[in-house]
Amino acid sequence: MLSSWILFAMANIITLLFFIPFIDEDLLALTRNHRVVIFHRVLSLRHKLLPFLYPESVKMDADSIALHELISLYDPQLDLGDDITNNDIEEFRYHSKRMLTALFPAKSSSCLVQYHTLQYNTNQVHMYYIQHEQIDNWKCSNQPLILYFHGGGFVFGDIDTYSCFECHLSKFLNMLILHVDFRLIPEYSLEETIEDVINIYKILLDIDSNIHRRLIGMGDSSGGMLWIYLLQWIISNNKPIPQGVILHSPWPNLEYFDRIDRIPMDNYLSLTLAYNLRKLAIGKDTYWFDVTDEQLSKISPNDDLFEGFPSLYITAGTNEISIDAIRNMTKKIRSAGVEVILDEGEGLMHTYALFHMWSPQSRYVQEKIRQWIQEKLLVEM
Ligand SMILES: *[C@@H]1O[C@H](CO)[C@@H](O)[C@H](O)[C@H]1NC(C)=O
Numbered sequence: 016m017l018s019s020w021i022l023f024a025m026a027n028i029i030t031l032l033f034f035i036p037f038i039d040e041d042l043l044a045l046t047r048n049h050r051v052v053i054f055h056r057v058l059s060l061r062h063k064l065l066p067f068l069y070p071e072s073v074k075m076d077a078d079s080i081a082l083h084e085l086i087s088l089y090d091p092q093l094d095l096g097d098d099i100t101n102n103d104i105e106e107f108r109y110h111s112k113r114m115l116t117a118l119f120p121a122k123s124s125s126c127l128v129q130y131h132t133l134q135y136n137t138n139q140v141h142m143y144y145i146q147h148e149q150i151d152n153w154k155c156s157n158q159p160l161i162l163y164f165h166g167g168g169f170v171f172g173d174i175d176t177y178s179c180f181e182c183h184l185s186k187f188l189n190m191l192i193l194h195v196d197f198r199l200i201p202e203y204s205l206e207e208t209i210e211d212v213i214n215i216y217k218i219l220l221d222i223d224s225n226i227h228r229r230l231i232g233m234g235d236s237s238g239g240m241l242w243i244y245l246l247q248w249i250i251s252n253n254k255p256i257p258q259g260v261i262l263h264s265p266w267p268n269l270e271y272f273d274r275i276d277r278i279p280m281d282n283y284l285s286l287t288l289a290y291n292l293r294k295l296a297i298g299k300d301t302y303w304f305d306v307t308d309e310q311l312s313k314i315s316p317n318d319d320l321f322e323g324f325p326s327l328y329i330t331a332g333t334n335e336i337s338i339d340a341i342r343n344m345t346k347k348i349r350s351a352g353v354e355v356i357l358d359e360g361e362g363l364m365h366t367y368a369l370f371h372m373w374s375p376q377s378r379y380v381q382e383k384i385r386q387w388i389q390e391k392l393l394v395e396m
Pocket residue numbers: 271274275276339340343
């Protein structure tokens with residue numbers, strides 16, 4: 016134990032001394048946070064030179080292990096106390112933003128982000144249009160688009176944070192991204208968040224009743240849960256479904272946390288954090304076991320209603336607390352006759368597929384998703 020600690024410390028010192036001058040200039044140019052790049056290189060190099068320090072991860076590449084460790088370094092900060100005050104919420108938002116913006120690429124100057132409000136009857140939904148170089152007029156063109164529901168446990172995930180990833184996505188896929196700036200808890204209720212995503216779907220269909228033919232859905236984490244909820248709403252209301260939906264580490268529903276029986280290895284979304292986020296989602300003063308089925312059906316997807324879903328591409332890390340629940344859900348979706356791919360990141364954590372700068376597994380899965388989207392859109396166009 017002690018000897019591996021000394022080796023660990025020595026390896027880090029050696030790498031720091033010798034390798035900092037050789038850190039990838041391209042990566043430095045892509046990020047705003049040089050400290051993160053250096054940490055990642057050091058950790059990664061340690062695994063290349065001393066793979067025996069981490070024997071249980073034989074199937075992982077050094078960069079991916081380093082990503083996992085990099086995120087673990089932020090762990091003490093990404094949490095919410097038991098008795099959540101407004102101040103805790105502010106701090107939580109601040110830290111999660113700092114962490115995510117360090118891991119997402121810096122926004123390139125050719126990326127455009129435009130704010131819009133869209134109206135459905137008396138309801139307004141706040142939106143951002145994000146695209147590389149020029150913003151397509153999606154209302155009257157045949158351009159394909161991505162409707163993105165961001166993660167953040169319904170509590171955080173603002174445009175400044177997510178547009179970094181979405182700008183990359185837009186350029187990489189050569190598509191317009193519609194970012195839904197839905198209302199967040201605890202200032203609003205989860206029902207209001209869900210109302211926003213349902214309204215935006217109604218608005219899209221009102222503007223172009225054939226829009227589903229050029230529409231791809233994407234969401235991560237709690238944003239994935241919003242997509243699952245919306246798909247069940249779409250089907251029960253006989254609306255047309257999108258061409259395909261990509262879910263990065265989706266929360267299957269609000270209930271699954273109670274069935275998690277693995278030792279959490281994921282410091283990014285820990286079980287305590289997940290519980291505290293759920294507490295906020297149902298209302299601080301509500302006791303989870305007092306929530307009735309009817310109340311739950313307004314804020315959480317049914318875990319057995321997948322018939323009629325579009326093709327799904329799901330990504331999840333094998334180290335995340337939700338992996339069993341995601342595997343279970345995938346089986347149920349498949350047995351409902353839906354085409355679904357589950358792409359697991361070996362040894363990786365929650366929403367690994369968003370962090371292409373730090374892990375070859377993430378770059379590879381993004382490339383596969385790009386091809387998958389092209390296939391789905393070809394069928395219709
Ligand atoms: C997954 O399914 C198994 C078998 O049905 C069940 O025992 C387990 O509790 C489920 N896990 C989660 C997290 O839903």
